[in-house]
Amino acid sequence: MVGHTTQEPLKTQQKCIAIFALLCCFAVLVVLIFSSVDIWGDDEDGITEENCSKDCLIVLVENIPGNLSLPRNSKPNLSLFDGLNTLLDQARRSVEIVSPVWNLNFWNYKIVPAHAKQGQLLFHRLLSLNSRGVKLKIASSQTNSSELKDLAAQEAEINFVNQTAFTRGGLHSSFWIVDRKHIYIGSADMDWRSFSKRKELGVMVYNCSCLALDLHRVFSFYRQLHDRDYIPSIWSKRVTALYGMHGALGLQLNATPATAYVSTSPELFCAKDRTKDVDAIGQVIQSAHTFIFISVTDYLPLVSRSFKGASVTRYWSPIDDVIREAMVLRGVRVRLLISFWKKTHPLTFNFVTSLQSLCVQLHNCSLEVRFFSRKEKKNDNQLPLNHNKYVVTDSAAYIGNHDWVGSDFVKNAGVGLVMKIKTRSTESRVTILDQLKAAYERDWTSRYSKSLQRTIG
Template identity: 40%
Template structure:
């Protein structure tokens, strides 16, 4: 009897060791999207809106809201428009202003240029928010392009949407919200604290103080039960000079995700250029392009790129994309394909500045979901501040749909939609965008 009880106790101990994640139904990850007004898909793939996600996060807030941002244009006044669909942005601004008088609201934002609207930031500052501008031009010759929230040090949002009413109703966006995960929020909080520190610094520390260091990266990811599914998770950051000890630079994250893919790599980004897009003199930058060609050739991985086509598309992007798309030969099993995604616009919608575009910044493979904040040209990885969430849920079988499978469904919905057009050697920018 005593021996049986002893063995039974050992079984309970052993069960705990092999199942380190007791059910955590509150630890959730949710994909969120902004689908522009009038854009309709013949698909069952839908996700909650980014607007609703931000409203939910503010409703959950009890002590703090930290936001890393590029710029703020949440109202019609900011964009000199009279557009009814600005109402969601105006609701976000009003709600955040109300919160600013009740709890800690901190905003790290790229130092605004002279012509950029600043009314939203003034309102939030007057309402009680603490705001620091990060002079990226002086620090790295880049910009603060990051877009994330950290709420109560336990909920996060990260994705492509700017603090802009158009990002909620007139631009196609994608992000992720993670609820009730203090360890991941603390790690993203370290990236925010780096921006906060740089808001009052004339230079980038080298090395960074140990308080900014992380244990979690591509080699030692955080182990979490996201949606009751064992998950390996980490956050990457750019530029490399902003990465404290242990942090994976964003470029290394992108290259690593590609390297680990076994069967497919699907990429949806607004811009794709193997150049330093904003450098003078012009500079070629082939890190990502070379990796895609290499894995496409050496591993025969299926590569799909869904690139945005709109009024601001640079003509120079086309020859590079056509070159990449030429790495296709069914007999040799070389399979790199490129499509262009166009968000249609009515005459009235065309009047909205810098809208009606697919602004997504993600990659999904047979193993990983990568959700970022950067366009894909060299500047965004070398001197511009961005960040990404990397999730791998393929270690075990699960009845729950994984983030990777959900993101794959989003990509395939868009790729196969009427808004997507194959890029051929004869494709013409003027005819498509």
């Protein structure tokens, strides 16, 4: 009896220790969860998949440098500067911007060129948002930008994404979200050159809170990486993709039935259910029936990595393969417009020549390659640069932030928008695909579009 009596307190003590240990484990788990997941991402202004807007207005925007003479076959598209200003006009609560570069002010000369002034005007409008009660939130990879410091002094929230720590790459993403209702995605950075020297292309999508909500989740993803050098193992559900390649958003684009979704890269940055950029491009190319028109600054299916102090380069096939399959096996007409500039890699010419050689002696195979260059003489500079990054087909389009270089998709952060027209309207309504195709054909037939022989000759 004495032994039994002494065992009871011992068992009770052991139970207490076990319960205490479980409580400690639970507390540690909670701390780990909340240390890797920021709960501020839970507030999405009351916008849900059930009540968000799907009746959207989409507008193609471009920056065409003043000294670039392009044929005008139709009404010019909205300028990039005017498009971004319309977004700021619409802003009532928040403006969220991701840009790898913040260099809107032109400091090189006492007299600022007229087109360079647009960057300064845009910067001053961003500075004034706080006085209007509009919260400015920014994600960038720049840590020493004087412009970001000036914006932070006006209570802008600045989040730093150290892409190098994650993938040894850079942040290439460029997009805006206004009031979780309106968005911009395109090739332009927050750089004065994007409003003066560079030829840029993107889209504004208005009153489209479903799409804006999903893009906001990408922005939240970046914000959660602020000052981190690792990817958290547990993510908030508020960064999970709402739509993707296998579950696109059904919506109206300018009263035309369509589907759309946002893609991202690199793979490490693809939250649950998010489609990779390279897979999105592949889907757009594979859905083409008659034509594929590609406009990019650089085309290079290679990935370069540093290993033990040495640079290792390998062939990167995903996009190259789907182009070959489309033109050789399906007989789809392919046009590839690449920029020719000081950073054009010499192997670019080898790869496009290889693609062209596939169509030799094949009747139902067409691949045309041209290089966009303003260079008229040997000593002439090559500005403005064609900075476009998109592909348009007879049924779909992709507009993104990356050049079509393997290393960009593998190491650098970027965002893309995929749009597919579901049915052609019985009316003669011009769709966003028609507008993209017209912009492409204008560039293709311009005097700056040159064959490989004329480019390197």
